[in-house]
Amino acid sequence: MQPLDFSTVIQTLTQNAQNVWMPHFFPEVVVCVTIVLILLASICLKRTARTTFALALIGLLVALCGIGSQLNVVGSGVSANPGEYFGGVLIWDGFTVPVRGMLLLFAILALSLSGSTMKFGARDATDFYTLLLGSTLGLLVLAQSNNLLMAFVGFEMASIPGYALVGFQRHRLRSSEASLKYLLYGAAASGVMLYGISLLSGLTGTLSVSQLGSHVAAIGSQATGATASHAVIFSLLLIFVGFAFKLSLVPFHFWAPDAFEGASAEVAGFLSVGGKVATFSLLVRMSLALSGSMTGEAAKLVLPLGIGLGVVAMASVTFGNLAAYFQKNVKRLLAYSTIAHSGYMLMAVAALLVLRSPEGASSGIDVKQVTQQCIEGLVFYLFVYVFMNIGAFGLTALMRNHFGSEDLEGVKGFGRVFPIHGACLVVCVFSLVGLPPLGGFWGKFVVFYSLFMASKISTFMMVVLLVGGLNTVFSLFYYIGILKAVFLGEPREGSSSLVAASSENGLAMLIALPILLLGMFPGAATDFASEMARSLVR
Amino acid sequence: MDPLCYLSLLIFLPTLGAIILFGFPSKAVDAMRVFTAAITGVVFLMTLQLWLGGSFNPVLGTIQPVQEGVSVPWIASWNIHYRLGYDGLSLPLVVLTGFVSFLSAIASWSIQKLHKGYFILFLLLVTGMLGVFLALDFFLFYVFWEVMLLPMYFLIGVWGGPRREYAAIKFFLYTLVGSVLMLVAMLMLYFASGREFSLIGLAQQAAAGKFSSFEQTVAFILLFIGFAIKVPCVPVHTWLPDAHVEAPTPISMILAGVLLKMGGYGILRIAFPLCPLGAYYSSYALVAIGVVSIIYGAFAALAQTDFKRLVAYSSVSHMGYVTLGIGVWKLSEAHGIDFWLQGVSGAMFQMIAHGVSSTGMFFMVGVIYDRVHHRDLNQFGGLMGRMPLYSGLAAGIFFAGLGLPGLCGFIGEVAVVISTWNYDPLLAIIAASGVVLTAGYILWTMQRVYLGASYKGPHSEEIDHMPFTAREAFVGFTLLIAAIYLGVYPSVVFDVMDATLKGSLETLEKAVATVGK
């Protein structure tokens, strides 16, 4: 036991602050400070919704700039000293830095959107932005956690403000009901996940994600391995429940339609995207750890795990698309589309596991390269998804503001009255379908390609690929339902005099343009994504 | 001018026009009409320049202006190139696209609502079509293929007839199914070839036997279904009558005149060269599908009472000759590829001829529909007396569709039927009987619509209020002249494509022959 005096502790703290907090976790620090500032400002300054909004926006922008200055870690990696921090609780490398950038960018979009479309009083605005930033902070933590406990903390930090955000419109019956359902399902899922974490950490003796693989492998190679391996699978399943909940994968998707319909469209957009980006980042890390260093008995787990994920992915995609077909409410429809898109993204992870299984290693493919390819596809998909989904939900918010309805019946002719909004909606929706030359197509393309590579290892992945492809066609039915209402329907009497604010038009185009650009010139983005993958898989 | 710039300008000039159209005030309808017509006119002239401007050498039979196509890297990490070029296969279709676009832009005068949106989408559609024919990178091809879908959906869905929404979604859905299958095939070949998207490169690899026969067969089936939907071949043709009937006249013209040709073009440009073995194994199926399409389309046309639906089914029947002509591939010691070459040339010619004649037929239906607001064949009759000029032009064009010697429809059909004889005499006889059926329904239609006592049906007074305008006459005359010209002087098309077809068929033959018969 080493001597412990107060000065040692203080010294450690300051060292941490100087060497770790500021250079590496500047964005998180800024977000924390912004939250405090917003609350302080609401006490000291004259409260207006605008000041709070400006504060939050500036905070996020500064944080994003912080990310910008760290981006040199991507690819090169060496000079910027990537690695595990806080004794391995967090990881900071060429993968997490851009993912955090993505999250911040997304938070900025969500913030600007709610700033321009939600009308609330100063006091409510303070609360809303605080919750939004708090949730974002949780997502940031989740995305870079390298420790299962930290991941759980991140999950909760992102979710708990989310519960409140869903119930933010207290005067609406549906809002409170939605938030209650979200809360109950969410709490149960996180409890189950935590139980899984506790078992897994007990079995392996570590909470570290990056050491998970080697520890699991160690279990598998010993005499008590068989039963312990079963226990490991069981605990992994429990943990996956938490992931699946956050990603609204079938069969843990129940909350999504209710929560998204009850929440305002802005909040629904925020919840549908943010959680995915952060959770997939962690899921990829876990999958890599589990599949990478395993040998012997334990390695046999990897292929079934990949196939299992493939099954879940197929179920999500199919169910999401089928259920969306019957929806009359745009938000609910988009909620089901979110479920389907989670499925598509999960396909990339499934392919990754299959390719990294021992069967993949022995088939003569370059495992490292194909792994990178899978991650590249997933990252690109997520990046496009940030824009296209927030765009779709944002335009739903605009429909609500201008037409007072979020039902397919009620928004007829929206695109004719507001041609710019309509055009942006076309871009978002067709990108969600996955048609070129829009970003969503390229996202699907790269994911399908990784499935195709995986199908060389396991023919089952070809089935997944075909199901995914066919679902793209199914999905057209309901997506086109939105466009049909918005363009082919006749606008209501008197709506032709409505005019969109130029700020709304600007924001809509700001979201639609990247989708178009990512579709037409995906080169830079895919290159960047593959650099990210390269810094993850060395 | 640098060929890459020239081709890009050709493709994207309509897009540019669409962007400029955004700036037009919504009230300036005439200005938009003229502007669109001018843009498409320039596009037509540019396509003619490709053909007649001296840059195209028909004897070469390779991709021009440069062997591998002019290209710049597009998405380098995926080895995707923005690669353009044309040869004897695509050039006639490019010119046809320019021609039909120009005429249907003129025919678009009849559009009554939301003009700005219409013309913007129309121009985007033209970009997509030209892109499909000029792209030499599989990925680029796919992108243009889909780009064309979006405007088409809206053009049918917003400006179409009463059941427009149904027709639009059906069209969209069918094409999307096809393109998803194409996507899977594309991934397969990309993977098997070691990350290659260039159509020429892929074709070379296929010819060198790099793809296994299993891969080729699967890929061919996927690709063929995708293209067959567009052609349309019989089991997957059901989108066509709906889309044609509900689409506004100029869009029907484009659909029939250009879009259907993309199917045939795709088969010849992609499905065959990339999977020669698969194509060879499936040739009998192709021929059978072609024959069934011919007969089924003709019988279905006979049964129609809707004028436009009849013309639509006649397209199914006529395009059947294309599938048939492409499919008559039989390795034979005696004749080599002669008969097959004749079939494919006939199919190509049939595509061009059908592009002219069916465009004309749809236009003629549209002209009369604008006046009497119905298409019921049983209520027509005696238009000849009321509108002699119109009826004369229409008769000429319908005769072209019928396949009367001296008009464009004749040559392709005859060439295809003759080469089929070599493949399977029975099928040839059946296909030939399709010609008789075609004559039957077209003559019967002409009798029901144009002949007889003077028209007294619904809205007969409108015919006097709206005389046959010079604009309409111009479109009609142009199409008729084109039909006659192609009928009398078919070698204008054959000259362009002979060398190319011969070269590519020989390559295919070699690729299959090396594997063994």
Place this chain on the structure above:
Amino acid sequence: MTGDPLSILVWLSAIFFLCGFLCMIVKRNVIGMLIGVELILNAANINFVAFGQLSRLGIDGQIATLFVIVLAAAEAAVALAITLVFYNSHSTIDADRGESLRG
């Protein structure tokens, strides 16, 4: 079951988990369900402390428990607030009464 304290604790936590899980299924009352969640979280806590004190996990286990306790408290606070809002608008805390969101 052996007399090994670790086994006893793991089984105890399994019972907690099971009871919590059953509470979530059986109880229709929101408070009842939240109690179920608390049980599940406690199951994890027992595991953490047990593995921490009796096996390799070390003080990580205790720390995890501390965090879980704090997070559970925070979650409970928000949960109660949401329950109140729900109660104010629906005059019930029977979770099955929320019928407006179905389909």
Place this chain on the structure above:
Amino acid sequence: MNDFLFVALAVIAALGAISVVLCRKVVHMAASLIVALSSVAGIFFSLNANFVGATQLMVYVGGTVILLIFGVMLTSMSAKAELKTTPIEAIAALASSVLLLLVFTFTVGSVSWSEHFKLLAGDAAVPKNLVEQGSSSFSSVALALVGVRTDQPNAHSYLLPFEIISIHLLVVLVAAGYLARPRGTQQEADSTAE
């Protein structure tokens, strides 16, 4: 003696948890929960995890459960409110519990833990029994929370979660405050979209 206490506490805790499920009245459930959680706290003490045990007692038993009881009272569910279970639900519950028990038996339950760790660790870090645990666990826990690990030099330091959770609590406070705030106080609050 210690072992006996340990087993007794475990049994009480288990019974408490089971009675939470079986009780029909919310208040009874809460009471059983208190029993269960307190016994768990006792177990923590007997495992030498004093800090955690104390926290469990203060925060969990003293705070969370009280919150829940507040919830029961505030929503004026009469304290006697009964929660009926339909037969179908009972059967479903029974089936799922049997299923879960089976899963537990064949996975976690069948691991022979002492054997497992002996093989796994191979190092001296694994304590053999309760007494061997360092009595310093309180200070080492506290120090790990501020980033200094005394037991293993390169292990996880929990400074970050410790710090960041304070922000989280702040946000949660805001959330709870917002939701609990009466609506009437601010008119513009009602002009929220839609």
